[in-house]
Amino acid sequence: MFNTRTRIREMLGAERTGYEATVMGWVRSFRNNQFIALNDGSTNNNIQVVIALGMLDEITLKRITTGACIKAIGEVIPSMGKGQKLELKATSVEILGDCDAENFPLQLKNRPSLEYLREIAHLRFRTNTFGAVFRIRHALAFAIHKFFNDKGFVYLHTPVITASDAEGAGEMFKVTALPLDGSAPKNEDGSINFREDFFGRPTNLTVSGQLEGELAAMALSDIYTFGPTFRAENSNTTRHLAEFWMIEPEMAFYDLEDNMNLAEEFIRYLIRYALDNNTEDLAFLAQRLDEEEKQKPLTERSEMGLMEKLDFVVNNNFERLTYTDAITILMESNHNKKKKFQYPIEAWGVDLQSEHERYLVEKHFKKPVILTNYPAAIKAFYMRQNDDGKTVAAMDILAPGIGEIVGGSQREERLDKLLGRMEEMHIPREDLWWYLDTRRFGACPHAGFGLGFERLVQFVTGMGNIRDVIPFPRYPKSADF
């Protein structure tokens, strides 16, 4: 019945005139009781709906306020106005939903801050910025599925609730169906008796689907996950969320180099896809970022605009170097010698801080960097041990302005080496019997990586705070909506 509307994106894109059409959407502005700028979320561009003087009664005109939802039927004609090629000459206008103009927080007069919009995340979809961000987020998600589907990968849904906590990737949220009011069944020592819980044991929210992904890769060859992951870390930063989405491909018959090649191709594909499919939204966000940058002191401004940065990543190979070479570069840098790092680099073996990663990417190489072969001591148990006896076949991809966007490795497929490392790290083998089984029954060289989806969306949209690229962000003290 309603399904007769034309989307504004299609209407404006076709540039055809001389036909009758129906549009529905939300009023962005209403000038002179004549010109409605109408938006339906399919694009940031509005269609101008023109109302002939006297066509609507006073009461209806008063109801056409910013935020109101209307249906307009009319003829699509060439526009005389600036900034638009066509407009809709209305023959009928119907108010579908009034907007309480007194209380509507998104009036044109005051441009609301991103912080304020976070408090009204249920309404921020109606702004140009968030319309653009969430359309691009969609496009990137679709491109991820398309990339892997075209390559014959199998999309795997790994479990969110898990009894495994061996990965050591960070603090985990606990999940229970028992009452938390003190009435849960207890053991003799006063602790909660999880045998009475839903799963018969303690369970958590997953921090990664990798270990389960490896199980499937040892049969289907190439798989990827794309699902929510969790960290109960008290990080109030612009780069961390308690709930975020990760993509984790896992490939049989891949070594570290294959892994790097795939990750680089993947990131470049995604950015190219956004450039091709979200041209208008990217242009809008580039301008937004440009204005934001102008508020900053000269020394803190980015050297590149958003579009330049994206073009640059698409057109340049990532710099690949070992952790060891990176340490040498950092140690010998003037930055280090002049003690400009908060954590000076003094010796091989230390974990790199965000400031070091940014120095390498933004100052030294001025392009995305892939660091490889990290010290075993600062990496996870499942990474393949190199012959030098001290490094593992890890790789991290560092992006300008974001830092680590991908972390991956070739996996340790040799059972004895894997068991040795687990013992060193005090990981009980009983907890991972199923993971170890894959090394007993036809293991093979394999590799994989994880891409933080929100960090990718940040990179592509230029949004500075990760809380602004996921619809309803979860962070300390915040679980609204």
Place this chain on the structure above:
Amino acid sequence: MFNTRTRIREMLGAERTGYEATVMGWVRSFRNNQFIALNDGSTNNNIQVVIALGMLDEITLKRITTGACIKAIGEVIPSMGKGQKLELKATSVEILGDCDAENFPLQLKNRPSLEYLREIAHLRFRTNTFGAVFRIRHALAFAIHKFFNDKGFVYLHTPVITASDAEGAGEMFKVTALPLDGSAPKNEDGSINFREDFFGRPTNLTVSGQLEGELAAMALSDIYTFGPTFRAENSNTTRHLAEFWMIEPEMAFYDLEDNMNLAEEFIRYLIRYALDNNTEDLAFLAQRLDEEEKQKPLTERSEMGLMEKLDFVVNNNFERLTYTDAITILMESNHNKKKKFQYPIEAWGVDLQSEHERYLVEKHFKKPVILTNYPAAIKAFYMRQNDDGKTVAAMDILAPGIGEIVGGSQREERLDKLLGRMEEMHIPREDLWWYLDTRRFGACPHAGFGLGFERLVQFVTGMGNIRDVIPFPRYPKSADF
């Protein structure tokens, strides 16, 4: 380095011969020290790798056991053998990973039961049945994204952790970062002090992304979710999981009829996609189901095979009727009169049980059925109230053998009606201030539905138990892997 292999699916599909190729995969069988059936998970079909007598030493030959992982290089030649058009005449064979044949649970001799395979879910990907199921699951997931992307819908990631428990869709799992050993901070009355918890209040795992989806639809017009949802219900059935994936589209400017049209088009599209892209896997599963059916008594067998059933759904419109008409049919049925229902239908207003739904779908109409306009008393608060004062604009799609596969409705966009219903159902309006806001600021007629992804996969694959269509199922007392 490794990335030079040809996938077996491509090799067999191309039917080209006379070139050198590398294949890697897992040994399914090894006959006469000569013929390896090799599988790489890209298809259920194996490539036959032929080893010339004397090419490999005795020790290597002994290592080629079922489950071992090997790399073979050789010439692709026409095959003389039955059931295959081509084979690989090996010039080199390398063992990538041995398989402990003594302990490998997937020997060809005994066909393992589905129940047993559930216990070794980390290895069941290597069987023909689960290879087929998870490739089809992938294809359906991709088709879902493609369907909506092609229509201009925006994919929305709604939160998994939520402080909202107003939906009333069922028992929820609790999420906390506080210790559960009794040491969590307490209020004076002994209950846990959630102000000290990560989010500063009690939180749960979501049962649905719908309410959040509506928020975005009131700006972007058409959105869909595809994410995990949870029920802490102690249901040990073949149709329930504690963790499952749902697709929830939500459309502005849709009424109930538009909603039904979209849902029907959607389901038909997905099945058509699987028929076009998973021909071999579906044929395999159809045969598997056929054999399973033959074990059943004649009266319990399905009237249609898997392929017939899928073709039937693609080619026939769903039967649409109101709840009221369905009740009349059920009340007047011989089945009801002869008291064959466990819960006899005695009056309008009762909720339909699975047995009633199956009677309508499988006995009466013999096709998928869309039931509409249910009594308000048995449906959720957000469904649009019909003018009769007793029904709501709900729709459920019932599929043969599965029961309810889709549940949806037009949403109540009128603030006063919505508030009235919430009061009747004792839902505090403070908890849903953000949801109510959308009715204050330019609401419009809108609708949506939820599709249980695993039920869809069950329907398409013919698998009888929902635990066999998700990689690592979560159900009471089970959180393995």
